[in-house]
Amino acid sequence: MNYHLIIDVAKALLLARWKQTLVAAIGVTFSIGMFITLLSFMTGLNDLLDGLVLNRTPHIRLYNEIKPNPNQPIYQVKEYADYHHFIRSIKASGDRQSIYNNGAIMQVLQEDKRVSGFSPKITAQVFFNAGAIEITGVVNGIEVIKESQLFHFNDYIVAGEAADLEKVPNSIILGKGLADKLLAELGDVVQVTTAKGEIFPLKVVGFFQSGMLEFDKVQSYASIMTTQKLLGKPGDYITDIQIKLTNMTQAPSIAQEYRQIFGTDAEDIQTANAQFETGSFIRTLISYAVGITLLIVAGFGIYNILNMMIFEKMDSIAILKAIGFSGSDVKSIFLLIALSIGFFGGVLGLMLGFGLSLLIDQVPFTTASLPTITTYPVNYSLAFYAIGTSFSLITTFLAGWFPSRKASQVDPVVIIRGK
Amino acid sequence: MGDIILEARSINKYFRDPVTVKVLKDINFIIKKGEFVSVTGKSGCGKSTLLYILSTMDTDYEGELLIDEESMIHRTEPELAAVRNEKIGFVFQFHYLLNEFTVLHNVMLPALKLNKYRHDEVEHRALVRLKMLGIEHLAGKRANRVSGGEKQRVAIARALINDPDIIMGDEPTGNLDKKNSEMVFDIFKRLAEEFDQTLLIVTHDQSFAEKTHRVIEMEDGKITKF
Numbered sequence: 001m002n003y004h005l006i007i008d009v010a011k012a013l014l015l016a017r018w019k020q021t022l023v024a025a026i027g028v029t030f031s032i033g034m035f036i037t038l039l040s041f042m043t044g045l046n047d048l049l050d051g052l053v054l055n056r057t058p059h060i061r062l063y064n065e066i067k068p069n070p071n072q073p074i075y076q077v078k079e080y081a082d083y084h085h086f087i088r089s090i091k092a093s094g095d096r097q098s099i100y101n102n103g104a105i106m107q108v109l110q111e112d113k114r115v116s117g118f119s120p121k122i123t124a125q126v127f128f129n130a131g132a133i134e135i136t137g138v139v140n141g142i143e144v145i146k147e148s149q150l151f152h153f154n155d156y157i158v159a160g161e162a163a164d165l166e167k168v169p170n171s172i173i174l175g176k177g178l179a180d181k182l183l184a185e186l187g188d189v190v191q192v193t194t195a196k197g198e199i200f201p202l203k204v205v206g207f208f209q210s211g212m213l214e215f216d217k218v219q220s221y222a223s224i225m226t227t228q229k230l231l232g233k234p235g236d237y238i239t240d241i242q243i244k245l246t247n248m249t250q251a252p253s254i255a256q257e258y259r260q261i262f263g264t265d266a267e268d269i270q271t272a273n274a275q276f277e278t279g280s281f282i283r284t285l286i287s288y289a290v291g292i293t294l295l296i297v298a299g300f301g302i303y304n305i306l307n308m309m310i311f312e313k314m315d316s317i318a319i320l321k322a323i324g325f326s327g328s329d330v331k332s333i334f335l336l337i338a339l340s341i342g343f344f345g346g347v348l349g350l351m352l353g354f355g356l357s358l359l360i361d362q363v364p365f366t367t368a369s370l371p372t373i374t375t376y377p378v379n380y381s382l383a384f385y386a387i388g389t390s391f392s393l394i395t396t397f398l399a400g401w402f403p404s405r406k407a408s409q410v411d412p413v414v415i416i417r418g419k
Numbered sequence: 420m421g422d423i424i425l426e427a428r429s430i431n432k433y434f435r436d437p438v439t440v441k442v443l444k445d446i447n448f449i450i451k452k453g454e455f456v457s458v459t460g461k462s463g464c465g466k467s468t469l470l471y472i473l474s475t476m477d478t479d480y481e482g483e484l485l486i487d488e489e490s491m492i493h494r495t496e497p498e499l500a501a502v503r504n505e506k507i508g509f510v511f512q513f514h515y516l517l518n519e520f521t522v523l524h525n526v527m528l529p530a531l532k533l534n535k536y537r538h539d540e541v542e543h544r545a546l547v548r549l550k551m552l553g554i555e556h557l558a559g560k561r562a563n564r565v566s567g568g569e570k571q572r573v574a575i576a577r578a579l580i581n582d583p584d585i586i587m588g589d590e591p592t593g594n595l596d597k598k599n600s601e602m603v604f605d606i607f608k609r610l611a612e613e614f615d616q617t618l619l620i621v622t623h624d625q626s627f628a629e630k631t632h633r634v635i636e637m638e639d640g641k642i643t644k645f
Contacts, residue, residue, distance in 0.1 A: 009528075013519055319517060320517075321500065322474075322515075323503065323528060324505070326496055327496050328497060329500070413471045416471075
């Protein structure tokens with residue numbers, strides 16, 4: 001086939017009706033542009049919302065749940081093995097909260113290639129004394145550097161310095177909501193009562209705001225050492241090990257493995273936060289559905305315009321066939337017209353989409369719960385542009401296919417004699 | 420005796436819609452190289468129908484058609500298109516130029532499709548033919564900006580571009596005034612006599628037909644004289 005000639009003829013037919021062509025191309029441009037803008041914006045928001053939780057959630061958390069001894073004495077009496085047991089005499093013990101032999105566990109994690117990082121943590125239930133009343137709260141003992149590295153701890157500090165936790169002895173960073181309740185300023189000393197009844201003064205070196213109000217009303221952070229002192233525990237006492245993996249999807253199986261090796265409880269992120277995955281999935285699904293609908297509408301526009309063009313160009317098609325163009329040549333010509341509308345419309349659409357995304361990215365967006373965000377979030381993933389391009393070509397190809405086939409089947413005799 | 424360019428062997432044709440009517444009945448004839456043949460007959464006698472069968476555009480017939488001593492039955496659509504491109508030149512009643520192209524480009528199209536010569540050679544060949552027909556000054560004009568008589572001459576130049584075995588015309592003067600009709604006839608005659616070009620022209624214009632070398636008369640789907 002002589003491609004140069006086919007392109008020539010297609011170009012001439014396209015330019016002869018350039019206004020119609022333009023309208024069709026604008027349809028594609030608009031739909032692709034909107035598709036990309038919508039997905040970029042939606043994914044940006046999704047990432048933001050997921051990040052609220054997922055950034056701060058370890059992929060696997062090793063801890064010991066407070067639970068009764070699974071090996072009750074009655075179970076060991078053979079005569080009653082087939083009976084229902086009502087007697088459970090050995091109750092849960094608080095001692096088990098600490099992870100035993102955690103130095104060795106961390107050694108193993110250090111060498112595991114699937115682990116990208118981990119940080120130890122102590123969770124302690126306390127009361128904050130505010131005048132006559134006591135407010136329940138939680139002190140999280142953390143290693144500040146690792147916590148910032150793995151869980152973006154630094155991003156949520158709205159006043160003070162995270163590093164001061166390690167530098168200033170007996171210091172604490174309060175949640176913004178908690179600090180407001182305690183009327184605490186930077187540099188103040190707050191009184192903390194532990195579960196065992198000891199009162200402990202801690203110096204406020206910072207505030208953090210996570211974006212979740214309820215969370216900020218009870219949580220506070222201190223160094224591991226301070227927390228160990230607070231609880232009166234030795235230097236090897238930790239209650240949690242938070243693990244980040246290189247590949248998040250492996251979390252459930254690795255959690256299972258660690259549960260067996262280390263003899264602790266292990267919770268993976270998929271189990272802990274199932275609702276977030278579902279939410280993002282549905283939001284993404286809706287964006288794609290809307291985007292694809294736009295493209296299909298544009299496809300119908302192209303279909304109409306090509307159909308009209310073929311109706312108008314019956315004479316030309318007949319004469320092309322009479323002078324030796326075959327049906328497949330004619331089909332190629334009209335398919336090429338459709339694809340060039342799709343291609344040029346699509347390329348302009350990519351630019352429009354990128355432009356609109358940049359615009360949205362400039363729009364101020366401030367909310368009290370998200371201190372690090374100043375403008376609307378946009379995700380500039382190349383994947384959207386690739387999907388947009390391929391989809392514009394596919395839709396226009398399909399929209400062009402049927403009219404082109406019709407054109408290829410035009411019977412020149414009917415046209416030439418029909419005048 | 421020249422070579423046989425076109426041969427029809429017992430061609431029958433039916434129109435099936437709305438009722439079956441036999442429009443061509445046992446058509447047999449031979450056209451030799453260099454002949455200037457006209458087909459005449461009253462409206463509805465089937466002369467145009469015959470022409471479209473001979474031109475390979477209509478494939479729904481019985482019998483056998485040979486162009487350049489090759490059978491045209493059982494050929495695929497692209498093969499027939501290639502035959503039309505290389506061996507047949509067309510001149511229609513309505514001028515049927517592609518309005519999106521210039522006159523020169525219209526003439527070049529069949530040769531570009533044939534893809535036998537380089538682009539500049541094709542252009543040269545097209546200009547030679549336009550010059551031969553006295554319309555080289557129109558080369559750069561858009562096809563819809565030239566007059567009816569000029570359009571028909573452009574169509575003839577286009578029919579000639581691939582040096583076809585035969586030129587077929589369906590009422591080529593049917594839509595032209597007397598002066599232009601005569602001019603078109605003179606061109607055909609010159610082609611036949613100077614360039615030994617084979618021509619098969621369907622016309623109901625008796626004065627036109629009488630001046631050709633050979634007249635095939637048709638009546639009611641049959642050839643009555645040839």
